[in-house]
Amino acid sequence: MPAIITENDVSQWDDETGVVYHFPKRYRALLQPDTEVIYYKGRIKDKAFASARLSPEPHYFGMARIAEVCIDKKSDKGDLYALIEGFISFEKAVLAKVEGAYLETIPSNRTSNYWRDGVRGISRSDYYAIIRLADLSATKLTAGEPAFAFDPLAFESANEGDxxxxxxxxxxxxxxxxxxxxxxxxxxxxxxxxxxxxxxxxxxxxxxxxxxxxxxxxxxxxxxxxxxxxxxxxxxxxxxxxxxxxxxxxxxxxxxxxxxx
Missing domain, CATH: 1.10.30 (DNA Binding (I), subunit A)
Incomplete structure (x- = not known):
């Protein structure tokens, strides 16, 4: 089952878009290796982040796949890291609400607290509805390509040897x-x-x-x-x-x- 993963502008989690997603253990069942995920941001709370977002409104901004899930060894609460692969950043925001209706199907018993969950399982039909609106023909691969740069923290480079x-x-x-x-x-x-x-x-x-x-x-x-x-x-x-x-x-x-x- 695909999943939505929330990445906030300000967060206690050590996320790196398209690379690593840091999350509490209660979401482990939803974020298994090979799970297809869509990135989501809630409504903007601090205008200082406006330039780093596709929209101030709640929206989806990328898609990827979970490659591997690892234990956060620094956490005493069982937190986890999902290693991300194949990240594609949307060229435009896909708003969470289109023509008055949410793209995610909200269960009748979750109408009051559905959006509190940072990770949400979604149906395959909801997943494709979001992807279609993203107009992927206009997107480009971002983290799927190596981001090489000088790193002062190592004595030897940490790539594949190119x-x-x-x-x-x-x-x-x-x-x-x-x-x-x-x-x-x-x-x-x-x-x-x-x-x-x-x-x-x-x-x-x-x-x-x-x-x-x-x-x-x-x-x-x-x-x-x-x-x-x-x-x-x-x-x-x-x-x-x-x-x-x-x-x-x-x-x-x-x-x-x-x-x-």
Whole structure:
């Protein structure tokens, strides 16, 4: 069954549109791998966000698929992360209400509280009704294509190994992989347990390095990277030690053994 996922302008959840959706465990049954989802925003509450929205009214703004669901290791409430794939951003807003009628079928026993749910299962007919109004022929793929950019938090790039000439040879970075790795592994160092936010406070929230367990240079060609098995989160100190010698990359086991001394 398809589902609607709500992404608010201001939220306590660590969402990244088209990449990661952070949600409470009560919605787990609705957000399973391969679930088709449509992104939704409620009515605007702060005009400062107007330029980042397709409409100030409640509307749908994109579609995607759930690739994988992971436990939020930072949560003591059982919260989860859904890793998103195939995100397509609508070129225009699809309003939640058209000609006086809602596009979502609201059960008769939920008329007073239906919109309180941030995740809502919908029928296949409602799903296609929204998609038709989105006029997908005019849309373009966004997060389905890698968003490469320089990232100062890592010593080696975190992409599939695609080489680019730039005063020699460097490797492009896939920021989507970084976000997924953090969603899976958390923001504490997997070697020493250091957490930037716990030590430095709100200013350092979300800060962590992402390390390739297999050096990018060893790939030799474009290679698919699994953020769960090929990447790990490390603090700056541990990451620096791993790469202390350019011709040798320490394994996690070697690094942890050093920390026992």
């Amino acid at each position: 080489k680019t000439n730039y005063f020699g040879t460097r490797y492009e970075r896939n920021k989507i992989l970084r976000l997924k790795a953090i969603a899976i592994h958390g923001l504490s160092c997997k070697a020493c347990g250091f957490n930037f936010e716990k030590v430095y406070g709100e200013y350092a929230k979300g800060f962590i390095h992402v390390h390739h367990l297999i050096p990018i240079s060893a790939y030799g060609e474009e290679t698919a990277v699994n953020p769960q098995t090929d990447l790990v989160t490390l603090c700056a100190n541990c990451h620096a030690v791993v790469h202390k010698n350019r011709d040798v990359t320490l394994s996690m086991e070697q690094l942890k053994e050093m920390l026992k001394r």
